[in-house]
Amino acid sequence: MKTTRNSVMKLFKDAKAIAIDGPAGSGKSTVSRLVAGRLGYVYIDTGAMYRALTLNVMRKSIPFSDRKTIIRMSSDMDIRLLPPQKGKTSIKVMLNGEDVTDEIRTMEVTVNVKYVCSIPEVRENLVALQRKMAQEADGSVMEGRDIGTVVLPNAKYKFYVDASFDERVERRLAELHAKGSPVSREEVVDDLKQRDHTDKTRRVGPLKKAGDAVFIDTTDLTIEQVVSEIVRHVRKK
Secondary structure (H helix, E strand, C coil), X not given: CCCCHHHHHHHCCCXXXXXXXXXXXXXXXXXXXXXXXXXXXXXXXXXXXXXXXXXXXXXXXXXXXXXXXXXXXXXXXXXXXXXXXXXCCCCEEEECCEECCXXXXXXXXXXXXXHHHCCHHHHHHHXXXXXXXXXXXXXXXXXXXXXXXXXXXXXXXXXXXXXXXHHHXXXXXXXXXXXXXXXXXXXXXXXHHHHHHHHHHCCCXXXXXXXXXXXXXXXXXXXXXXXXXXXXXXXXX
């Protein structure tokens, strides 16, 4: 049975749901994970789900133009987001029983994820799964591009984090280099420009700030400062 917008709003009217949106490189993933840890909530990385699907498509050599197959795959595959392992900081992403945590963060996956994100039926399938995860959690922090506007439109707490373009480039470059990727700054600049354009102009679930979201510019803030600001807002309500 399809979940309507009204039923979603009713479902999360009193839920302890935190929606954090923002562009690539804004720091939302790290911040969301730490906020969830601070509050004892479940962290739901929606971007990891689209990346896992993209990886699955690439592995099976399915053309990104084959929308029918990709849509079917998005409803059939098993994606699980598990808590970080001991000594690790990032969540564990399982795709059909296999740990793909590191593989979904490669540049190859990054440049192709836009193709699956732009398919309305794929987004519908994954949004349903994301809502189910939030419904089952006793408090959740969900991050992405359209969480506060589409996925959880009535989340109790909404935040939109952003940073200057140059700062976002440097963060992304540092992240990739730390993982051993030889990517150049020019490649990261081109990728972020393309991702920003795709995220903001796609017809379904575009990146934008929800009208009732708290805006946080992270350019000159430390991760701890951003986390503390969000936790402060949540605890004062």
